[in-house]
Amino acid sequence: MSLSQLARSIKESPTLKLNEMAAKLRAKGEPVIHLGGGEPKSRAPLDAVIHCANQLNAGEVRYAPVDGMADMKKAVIRYHEEHYGRAVAPENVVVSSGAKQAIMVLLHAILDPKDEVVFPAPYWVSYPEMVKLAGGVPVVVTPEDGSFQPRIEEIAEACGSYTKAVILNSPNNPSGAVYSAEFVAQVVEFCEKKHLWLIMDDLYNRLVFDGRTPPNPYDYAKQALDTSRLVVVQGVSKMYAMTGFRIGWGVANREVAAAMANIQGHQTSGPSTPSQWAAIGALSGVQTPIEALRLTLENNRNVMLDRLAAFSGVKVQKPAGTFYCFPDMRAYGPDSAKLAELLLQRVRVLVMPGKEFGVEGFLRLSYCGTVKEITEGLERIKWALDPDAPNEIFIGDRKLVRDWL
Ligand SMILES: Cc1ncc(COP(=O)(O)O)c(C=O)c1O
Incomplete structure (x- = not known):
């Protein structure tokens, strides 16, 4: 079979391979603990479900406008005003099938072949492949000091004459880091000065801990929205635990928003109508589910950090937001994909290799499950890796013996 150059250039994800291995083990009745997930386990808000059900019942299920239904745009505008303090017009909003599609159509709208897109590591696994899909070249900035806080000098150094855009994702998947206000301000200023697009992937910015508020990029923008190249991406997936509804959006200047809508119109048309009804319900309903989820995740993070403190090496x-933790596991070997595979095989715990996120030797552990999953998962991992651990443990009523030493 002769596949296109593009298809061949897109990396197969080891994450999917691990997920498949885990699914097969589960199907065989193996007690797999999933610390690899990217979605909260709470139910979608009741207001989302009721609003969607009512509209379905009324038969409101036709094609939606390509860039989002009027009510959905109104809800996004209200959200944006409340959380970013910026008044935006319906023409600035593009509602997509997930934040992922919003980023994808934006990249298609702004990149010419070989244009470069700069983003810091660790990064969300999809950025490099999405940039390549849009014909661009991903350029990764790895903070030299080993922290998850890049410096403006490092971003500036990576930007050259081919650079078209910078992506910042804070709170960050996978590190959970929230970038400092000073850094965000510097990047906003830098991108304005250099006429670069700045994509702020803010998907997790309501899920922050320890009383923090993430920096608001508009606070530092000098240009008005319609002359600016700042694009904020958001969505209902993480904050309302509505991943399967596939609703996200971008807020951008009118010219690029129209181009995004045009591209989306030929790709998928408007996002699913029932999902938009649900998203409108969530955005317009009581907002307690976000705080309830945030509090649960903060507690889960504390439990995970507490358990990780028991590992020597x-x-x-400390993650300041999201539901991920990104420990340095190099004490147990340099190859994170091997380590993740080994943990699944030995103790049936699924974790994600850091290599996928641009930092080798680390693992991404999710704490969006239950406290029991976190404590038991880390207990198993410790047992698998600690040479001084007892020779046997029980997983449920199954005895595991360390036969690999
Ligand atoms: C940083 C980041 N951006 C975007 C997305 C995509 O979100 P959605 O599910 O709304 O497409 C994810 C999902 O994991 C993510 O972690």
Whole structure:
């Protein structure tokens, strides 16, 4: 079979391979613990479900406008005003099938072949492949000091005459880091000065801990929205635990928003109508589910950090948001994909290799499950890796013996 150059250039994800292995083990009745997931387990808000059900019942299920239904745009505008303090017009909003599609159509709208897109590591796994799909070249900035906080000098150094855009994702998947206000301000200023697009992937910015508020990029923008190249991406997936509804959006200047809508119109048309009804319900309903989820995740993070402290050799930077933790596991070997595979095989715990996120030797551990999953998962991992651990443990009523030493 002769596949296109593009298809061949897109990397197969080892994450999917691990997920498949885990699914097969589960199907065989193996007690797999999933610390690899990217979605909260809470139910979608009741207001989302009721609003969607009512509209379905009324038969409101036709094609939606390509860039989002009027009510959905109104809800996004209200959200944006409340959380970013910026008044935006319906023409600035493009509602997509997930934040992922919003980013994808934006990249298609702004990139010419070989244009470069700069983003810091660790990064969300999809950025490099999405940039390549849009014909661009991903350029990764790895903070030299080993922290998850890049410096403006490092971003500036990576930007050259081919650079078209910078992507910042804060709170960050996978590190959980929230970038400092000073850094965000510097990047906003730098991109304005250099006429670069700045994509702020803010998907997790309501899920922050320890009383923090993430920096608001508009606070530092000098240009008005319609002359600016700042694009904020958001969505209902993480904050309302509505991943399967596939609703996200971008807020951008009118010219690029129209181009995004045009591209989306030929790709998928408007996002699913029932999902938009649900998103409108969530955005317009009571907002307690976000706080309830945030509090649960903060507690889960504390439990995970507490358990990780018992590992000798594991270094971990405290996540300030999201539901991920990104410990340095190099004490147990340099190859994170091998380590993840080994943990699944030995103790049936699914974790994600850091290599996928641009930093080798680290693992991404999710704490969006239950406290029991976190404590038991880390207990198993510790047992698998600690040479001084007892020779046997029980998983449920199954005895595991360390036969690999
Ligand atoms: C940083 C980041 N951006 C975007 C997305 C995509 O979100 P959605 O599910 O709304 O497409 C994800 C999902 O994991 C993510 O982690």
